[in-house]
Amino acid sequence: MADPRDEPSDGRPATGAVATETAPPPVVAERGAPPPPTGVLGLLVREQSIIVPIVAVIAALAIGAVLIRAQGVNPMYAYQSLFSYSFGTADGLRGTFEKMVPLILCGLAVVIPLRVGLFNIGAQGQLMSGAICAAAAAHAVREAPGFLIAIIAMVAGILGGAMWASIAGALKATRGVHEVISTIMLNSIAAGLIDYLVNGPLKDPTQSYPSSYPAPEAAQFQPLGFVPIGLPIALVLAILVAWMLRRTTLGFQFETIGRNRHAASYAGIKLGGMIVLAMAVAGGLAGLSGSIEYLEIDPYRYQDGIAGSLGFDGITIALLARSTPLGTIPAALLVGALRAGSSTLMFNTGIQPEIVDMLLAITLLLVSLPIIAKLIFRRHTAKSSALASSWGS
């Protein structure tokens, strides 16, 4: 289509007049014209419109305004104080950016498997594995030069997250275990294992609270003004992932599996290997975000709560981003700003910071609504196919 030259070389106009030569091919194919959906996932991946998330965010803020008003606070004032802190002050901006880093990376960790047809609920566990591996590695090489420690810690984080996610990938590829189940389970297993490590072998004895050894001071990331070092890393990775999915043979294999597993297998793509690889890449990104949290965020230790709900926020980010890697950037900016400004909101208005969680939950619900609507619509047209396939299976 793009090349006008194809008209003369075709010997016929590219569009429109096709039907004049012979009887037009029947418009109705045997099973109806629209391409078969692959359940929720197919819709998630295909619905790339940016309008839906924007409308959802605005609507969520409007609903949030009602909740804020109900507490006797002027919603305009509340939002203004929240966002003017997050975007308008150096501290706030740094906070926003710091939050963006793991949000982008965990968002990518959900986006990539979605393209392959897998729903990675395990970014949380992968982030935690990455963080604890980074802490262990950094402690092991604590005498080395600072930048080297930081690099080793990040590599360890990537490997830790990748390994943790590959378990789910391998279970899926070899035993058909549903990745939603296995990643949820692995989240809990990671939490338990790490709990043991920070109470035992990796515990810093100077601390009363369970905690790993701190990152050596020379290795700690110092922000460049209000830009944390993690931010350029995350931005570059988001662009890299977008390029990988769009332009490389690896991305094509991922996409093909996500859109039609049977055709992918017929075309010689090795499903099992690709599933493990996609999970490993995703886990590596989440693991990297864990190591950056460890190197960048005070107290520079692995402590309970280091992961917060970042891994789960990654799911929100991925859905807000409509499963596009670059979409994770604006999505993370918004969520980061809300999270960074929540304590100021409480300070200024007395509204509990949980309002941010509510806003995010409402946004997520609204983003999902068109998908639900489409599913219902599809049920009318092609009853069985839409719901028959579940996430990734």
Added chain:
Amino acid sequence: MSQEATQDTTRDRPVEATDRSAAPAERLLDIEGLSKSFGTVRANRDINLHVGRGEIVALLGENGAGKSTLVKQIFGLIKPDHGTITIKGDASPIKDPKDAIRRGIGMVHQHFQLVPVMTVAENMILGHETTSRGVLDIEGARQLVRELSDKHGLKVDPDVEVEDLPVGTQQRVEILKALSRRVDLLILDEPTAVLTPQETDELLTVMKELAAGGTSIVFITHKLREVLAVADRVYVLRQGGVVGEVATADTDARGLATMMVGRDVVLRVDKEEATPGDDVLSIRDLVVLDDRQLRAVDGFSLDVRAGEIVGVAGVEGNGQRELVEAIAGMRPPQSGRIDLLGKDITKANPHDTHVAGVGHIPEDRERHGLVASYSLADNLVLNRFSEKPFANGFVRDFDEVRKNAEALFTEFDIRAAGVQAMAGSLSGGNKQKVVVAREMSFRPKLLMAAQPTRGVDVGSIEFIHRRIVAARDAGAAVLLVSAELDEVLSLADRIAVIHGGKVVAEMPGKDADRTEIGRLMAGDH
């Protein structure tokens, strides 16, 4: 296409059922002039059919002949465009399955409608649960299962969970469930497709017993043996119409096969005499299991030489699909050996076989052949995306992908809005042309075409046939697997008849005798 095939068949054989005195008096079901179209596809055309009480009637035909559409109308799942269905003298339209059940029709679907984690008794009352004092009456359900079991001689334990039962027994549960609603007419949609041979025999016995007890049965199949074993009469469907009706007593497997395959306009393809070269594909004693772990391909041996088309003729379900999948590397063989140009590809995966030079036009293009949400350009390099010039190492070259698509568009006369149009938006014929174009574009050593013209419009059929011959003339070995005997007869230089997963006869394509092939296809050798 629209020639009256019925006339053809009646000319040399007395296939029209002469009203025999033994014919049951009471007509339970009477269908007149039934027609149903989906878009431009006429799934059923002007069908007349009747079933007497206690009679077993088989609907015989290839896939897509309109058998399922027909029974779905009897069961109220879809509504006819024209014609009437009269049940026990009542000709009012069947509103929905509930209405059909109320009027004494029961149906056992090909895919069972049972809940695997529930017991037989629980499944039995599912949908019309009986309660006693607000509590589910499981004891009553068990009683019901036992009664029905005894009455019909179908042994089933009411307390076993359905998922623990073998498929054949699950089917009994389905049948019992249908019978529990007092059916006069039981419809069985390809009941033997999922059964082992032993289970099939048991089912056939059960069917006879039910009929003896006064239940009428309509069953769909494309297996001749079953028809001859249990049916009183058989209707043969082809392309949506009834092309023959005959009492099984008056026919045999050969007669049925002839009717089933038909005597349509022969699409003769102009082609030169083949000039075969060396062996390209060589298959020895191949054994391939199907999804049920049965030996679908069972000791299959065949050679295909460069520059010839070998057509595999056979009634569907005789191992053709498994054979093709094994050669393509999609289904590992159990034993035996496949060589391509002297290289062992028995254990190769689809990527290896593609690299070795196998082009594969798959039977199910929607499932395997295409990614509906990809552009045509991407679909045209679906199995070559990582090869030069379509990728430089890791990075894809979209310019080359587009150029390739534009060239193939012209060469294969693909009609679409452009190379970036979604594959899913095309008509069946054009989708198939995309698959054919892709698989021929890399000049395969072996071109394997499975049902290459199924569901494709007439114009595209001729085009695809010409291209297959052109591939042969260019020196490719062609293995054609088709359920359309006409297609095999008009294209193949050599014909191998497959039955029960092995080659039962090989003959030159020229002057091959259709009746003889039909007889061999039916397993009469």
